[in-house]
Amino acid sequence: MAIVLVGVNHKTAPVEVRERLAFSDEASAEGLRTLVDGEIIREGLIVSTCNRVEILTATTADQLQQGAQRVTDFLDRARALPAGFLAKHLYSHTDDQAVRHLFRVASSLDSMVLGEPQVLGQVRRAYSLAVEAGTAGRVLNRLVHHTFRVAKRIRTETGIAANAVSISYMAVELGKKIFNSLKGHTVMLIGAGEMAELSLRHLVNAGASRVLIANRTEESARRLANEFGGEVIPFEQLAEFLPEADVVICSTGAPEYIVTEPLTRQVRERRRNRPTCFIDISVPRNIDPAVGRLPNVFIFDIDDLESVISSNIREREREAERAELIVRSEVMQFQQALRALDIGPTIGALRQKLQELARTEMERQRNRLGSLTPEQETAIEALLMSTVNKISHPVLNQLRRSYETSDSDAVQALRDIFGLEE
Amino acid sequence: MRSLLLAVLAAYLNAAIHSILAFVNKRRSLQRVAELSIAAGFVLHTAALIADWAINGHYPLFYLRETLSFLAWTLVAAYGLMLYRYRAQALGAFTMPLISILTFIAVIIRSGPEGEPAATGVAATWLFPVHTTLLLFAYAAFFVVFMASVMYLLQERELKLKTFSGIFHRLPSLSTVNELATMAAALGLTLLTVGIATGMLWSSTRDGKFWHNDPKEIFAVLTWLLYLLLIIYRASSQWRGRRAAWLGVVGFALVLCTFFGTRLLGGYHVFG
Numbered sequence: 207m208a209i210v211l212v213g214v215n216h217k218t219a220p221v222e223v224r225e226r227l228a229f230s231d232e233a234s235a236e237g238l239r240t241l242v243d244g245e246i247i248r249e250g251l252i253v254s255t256c257n258r259v260e261i262l263t264a265t266t267a268d269q270l271q272q273g274a275q276r277v278t279d280f281l282d283r284a285r286a287l288p289a290g291f292l293a294k295h296l297y298s299h300t301d302d303q304a305v306r307h308l309f310r311v312a313s314s315l316d317s318m319v320l321g322e323p324q325v326l327g328q329v330r331r332a333y334s335l336a337v338e339a340g341t342a343g344r345v346l347n348r349l350v351h352h353t354f355r356v357a358k359r360i361r362t363e364t365g366i367a368a369n370a371v372s373i374s375y376m377a378v379e380l381g382k383k384i385f386n387s388l389k390g391h392t393v394m395l396i397g398a399g400e401m402a403e404l405s406l407r408h409l410v411n412a413g414a415s416r417v418l419i420a421n422r423t424e425e426s427a428r429r430l431a432n433e434f435g436g437e438v439i440p441f442e443q444l445a446e447f448l449p450e451a452d453v454v455i456c457s458t459g460a461p462e463y464i465v466t467e468p469l470t471r472q473v474r475e476r477r478r479n480r481p482t483c484f485i486d487i488s489v490p491r492n493i494d495p496a497v498g499r500l501p502n503v504f505i506f507d508i509d510d511l512e513s514v515i516s517s518n519i520r521e522r523e524r525e526a527e528r529a530e531l532i533v534r535s536e537v538m539q540f541q542q543a544l545r546a547l548d549i550g551p552t553i554g555a556l557r558q559k560l561q562e563l564a565r566t567e568m569e570r571q572r573n574r575l576g577s578l579t580p581e582q583e584t585a586i587e588a589l590l591m592s593t594v595n596k597i598s599h600p601v602l603n604q605l606r607r608s609y610e611t612s613d614s615d616a617v618q619a620l621r622d623i624f625g626l627e628e
Numbered sequence: 629m630r631s632l633l634l635a636v637l638a639a640y641l642n643a644a645i646h647s648i649l650a651f652v653n654k655r656r657s658l659q660r661v662a663e664l665s666i667a668a669g670f671v672l673h674t675a676a677l678i679a680d681w682a683i684n685g686h687y688p689l690f691y692l693r694e695t696l697s698f699l700a701w702t703l704v705a706a707y708g709l710m711l712y713r714y715r716a717q718a719l720g721a722f723t724m725p726l727i728s729i730l731t732f733i734a735v736i737i738r739s740g741p742e743g744e745p746a747a748t749g750v751a752a753t754w755l756f757p758v759h760t761t762l763l764l765f766a767y768a769a770f771f772v773v774f775m776a777s778v779m780y781l782l783q784e785r786e787l788k789l790k791t792f793s794g795i796f797h798r799l800p801s802l803s804t805v806n807e808l809a810t811m812a813a814a815l816g817l818t819l820l821t822v823g824i825a826t827g828m829l830w831s832s833t834r835d836g837k838f839w840h841n842d843p844k845e846i847f848a849v850l851t852w853l854l855y856l857l858l859i860i861y862r863a864s865s866q867w868r869g870r871r872a873a874w875l876g877v878v879g880f881a882l883v884l885c886t887f888f889g890t891r892l893l894g895g896y897h898v899f900g
Contacts, residue, residue: 363655369797383783386801479868481802498788502869510790517792528653 207248207345207548208267211304212277212296213260216318219295226285227292229254231335233284238341241280246272249343251336251350253311255328257318262308264345267550274298302537305349309533312357314366320522321366326357348543356536363532365525369518374404376511377485378412381453384483384504389413394451395436396444396465397458398426401487405455410434418451420444422458445469449476455485456492465493467500474500487511549609552617553602555626560598564590632676633697633735639669640704640728647720651798659717662724666711670704673731677701687757689764697734698761700727702768706812710772714808718798719775755830762823763848769816770855770883776809777876784870806869809876810862817855824848847886854879 214224229237234252241263242250249264261281265273281292299307310316312329333350336342342350361367370379381388393414395402398421406417417436420443421427427438439447448454448469458464465484473482484505486493491507498505506514545551568590578586601620608616646662649655677698680688688694707723710716779799786796799805828838839845858875862868 363653365654365797369792380787382801383787383796384802386803481869501871504787506790514790514792521794521797 207544207550208265208270208273208301209262209304209345209349210265210270210273210277210298210300211260211262211307212274212281212298213253213258214292214295214297215258215260215316218297223292223295224256224259226287227254227259227281228256229259231331234332234335235339237280237284238336238339240284241277242341246276249336249346250341251332251346253329253332255325258311258316260308260311262304262346262349264343264349270300274300302541305540306533306537308349308353309356309536310530312353313360313529313533314357315360315526315529315533319371320519320526321368321371323367326354329353329357345544349540352536352540352543356533359536360529360532364529366522366529368525369521371515371518371522373487373508373511373515374401375408376506376514377405377453377455377483378408380483380485380504380506381409381414382412384481385452387413388415388453390415391452392416392418392450394418394420394447394454395430396420396454396456396492397422397460397488398430399457399487402455402457403430405485405487406430406434409453414453416450418447420447445472449473451482452480453483453485455487457487458492459488460492461490463492463494465497467494467496470494470497470500470503474503485511549606549617552621552626553605556602556605556620556624557598559624559626560594561591564594630735632672632679633731636669636673636676637728637731637735639665639672640700640724640731643669643720644724644728647717647724651718651721654798659720662720663711666704666708666720666724670701670708673697673701673704687760689757689760693734693737695760695764696730696737699764699767700730700734702764703727703730703771706768706772710808714800714804716800716804716808718795718800719779723775755826755833759823759826759830762819762826766816766819766823767883767887769812769819770851770880772812773809773816773855773858773876774880774883776805776812777873777880779805780809780873781870781877784873802869806872809873810859813855813858813862813876817852817859820848820852820855824852844886847882851879851882851886854882 214227216224219227229252234254238250238252241247241261246265246269247263248266251262253260253262261277263273263277278292278296278298281287281296282289307316308329312326314321314323314325317325329350333342333346336346370376378388381391381393385391388409391414393406393409393416395406395418398419410417417431417434418439419427419431419436420439420441421430422441424438430436431438444464448465449472454465456465470482479502481502481504484493484497484503486505486507489508493505493507495505495507497503568586575586605617605620608620643662643665646658646665650658650662677688680694689698703723704727707719707727710719780802783796783799783802783805786792787802800808831840832838854875858872858879861875862872
C-alpha cells in the first residue's frame with residue numbers, strides 16, 4: 207500500500223486559488239465518492255480549510271504516479287479549472303513524505319500561526335466525512351489515528367501551543383500568571399473597542415467571574431454587558447469601581463491618561479495591596495506608565511504586548527524544532543506499522559514458494575523426460591505454473607479476505623502452514 | 629545503613645536528572661520517572677532512618693551525618709507536599725540536586741562517632757529528639773518559603789520588565805507561590821516555636837538553665853523574630869508581594885547561619 211497526498215496551502219497558493227479549490231462538507235463527500243474508484247485510488251480523505259486543501263489517498267505501491275495524476279485530474283474536473291491552472295501551486299507527496307506532511311499539518315507545524323489549535327479539529331472533521339462517505343479504509347484509518355496521536359504528543363511534549371501569540375489572548379495569559387486562575391476574579395473594561403471585546407471573550411471563557419464595563423457611550427457598554435453578563439458602570443464613577451477590578455483592559459480613544467498615578471495609589475490602598483493587572487491597548491495611552499512603578503501593579507501597553515508576543519512566537523519556533531524531531535521519529539514508526547499491515551509481501555512469498563516447489567520437482571524429473579523441443583519445455587512450464595496458480599488461487603483469496611477483515615490470526619495461520627518467514 | 633543510603637542517593641540523583649530533563653524538555657514521561665524515583669527514594673530513606681535508629685540505638689538525628697540525612701529527608705517530604713498540593717514540578721530541577729548533594733555528603737562523612745560526644749547521654753530523654761526533629765522540619769518549611777520567594781521575585785521582575793524568559797512560563801503563578809510562601813512560613817514558625825520551647829524545656833531538665841546565650845540560640849531567636857515579622861506583614865497586607873518575598877530570602881540566609889554558621893562559632897550547641 208502507498209500513500210499519496212496532493213494539495214495546496216497558504217504558502218503555495220494565494221487565496222484566489224484556494225477559494226476555487228475549497229470543498230464544502232457536501233462537496234467533499236461527493237468528491238470522495240467520485241475520486242475513490244477502488245482501482246487506482248483505494249481510499250481518500252479531503253481536508254479543506256481556509257488555508258489549505260489537501261487530498262490524501264491510499265493507492266497501491268506500483269501506481270504511485272497514476273495515483274497522483276488521478277488526484278490532480280480529479281481536482282481539475284471537480285472544480286472545472288483550466289488545464290495548467292494548478293500546476294505551479296500544487297504539491298504532491300508520496301509515502302513517508304506524505305505521512306510527514308500530514309503529521310505536520312495536524313500538529314499545526316504547517317499553519318500560518320504556528321501551534322494554532324483549530325487545524326486538528328479540521329482534520330478530525332475531514333476524517334469523519336471520509337468515514338461517512340466510506341472512503342476511509344484500513345490504511346487511512348491507521349494513518350489518521352496515528353496522526354491524532356502525534357498531534358497530541360506534540361501538543362503535550364513541546365511548547366508549540368503554549369504562550370499567547372495574540373494581543374487579545376495576552377490578557378488571559380497575564381491574568382493566569384498573576385492570579386493563577388481567573389475564577390473568582392473581576393475584569394474591568396474601560397472603553398469597549400473591538401480588541402477589548404475579544405480580550406473579554408477570552409477572559410470570560412477562562413473563567414472570569416465578574417465583568418465591569420465603563421464606556422463613554424453607554425449603548426455599546428450595555429450591549430457587551432448583556433452578552434457577557436456584566437455590569438455597566440458610569441464612566442464618571444470609574445474611580446469608585448476600579449479597586450474591585452483584578453484585570454483592567456483600557457481601550458478608549460481619549461487623548462489623555464484616564465488611569466493616573468494618584469488614582470492608582472488610592473486603588474492600591476483600597477485593594478490592600480492585592481495585585482492589579484492593567485492592559486492598555488489604546489493609542490495614545492490611557493494609563494500613565496508611571497503606574498507601573500508602584501508595587502503589585504503590573505501594566506502592559508500595546509508595545510509591551512507586541513514584544514512579548516514576538517518573543518512567544520520565537521519560543522514557539524524553537525519548540526517547533528523539537529516537534530519536527532518527534533514528527534521524524536513518528537514517521538519512521540508509522541512506516542514500520544504500515545509494512546506490517548501490508549499483505550503484498552505475504553502473497554508474493556506464498557506464490558513464490560509454491561512456484562519454487564513446482565520448479566524443483568520439475569528439475570528432479572527433467573532427466574526422465576529425455577530431449578524436448580522448446581515448445582514442449584514451455585508447455586510443461588505453463589502446465590506446472592497454471593496448476594500451481596489454480597491451487598493457490600483460493601488460498602490467496604482467502605488470505606486477502608482475512609486481511610481485509612483484519613483477521614490477523616487467520617493470516618498468521620496461513621503463513622505458518624506454508625512455513626513463510628517474516 | 630550505608631548501603632541503603634547509597635540506594636537512596638541513587639534514587640534522588642535519578643530524580644534530580646529527570647527533573648532537570650523534564651524542566652528542559654517538558655516531557656510528562658520524564659516527570660513521571662522523577663516522581664517515582666522521589667517516592668522510591670523517600671521510602672528507602674525512611675527505612676534507612678529507622679534502621680539507623682534500631683542499629684545504633686539512638687534517634688538518628690545527632691551527628692552531622694545523621695542531621696544532613698535527616699534534613700534531606702524532611703526536604704523531600706516538603707517537596708513532595710508541594711508537588712502534591714501545587715504541582716510545582718519546576719521546583720524539582722532545583723530542589724532535587726540540592727537534596728542529592730545533602731545525601732551525598734551524608735554518605736561520604738565517616739559514620740564513626742570518634743571525637744564527637746557520645747550520643748547516648750544527651751539523647752536519653754524523649755524531649756531532645758522532639759526538639760531536633762521539629763527544628764529540622766521548620767528548616768524545611770523555611771526552605772520552601774525561600775524557594776517560593778525566589779520564584780516570586782523572578783517572575784515579578786520579569787512582569788515589571790515585560791520580558792519573559794524561558795523559565796518564566798515553567799513556574800507556578802504569582803498567587804500560587806505567594807500562598808505557598810505564606811503557608812510554609814506559618815507552618816515553619818509554628819514548628820520553630822514548639823522546637824525552641826522543647827529545647828528550652830529539655831535544657832532546663834538537664835542542667836536547670838533555659839538559656840545558654842550561645843550563638844545558635846541567638847540566631848534561632850533572630851530567625852524566629854524575622855519570620856514572625858514576615859507573617860505579621862503578610863497578614864496586614866502591607867508587605868504583600870515583593871517585599872515579603874525578599875524577607876523570605878533574607879530569612880533563609882539567617883536559617884543557614886543558624887544551621888551551619890554556629891557550628892563554626894562553637895558554643896553549647898556544638899552538634900548538628
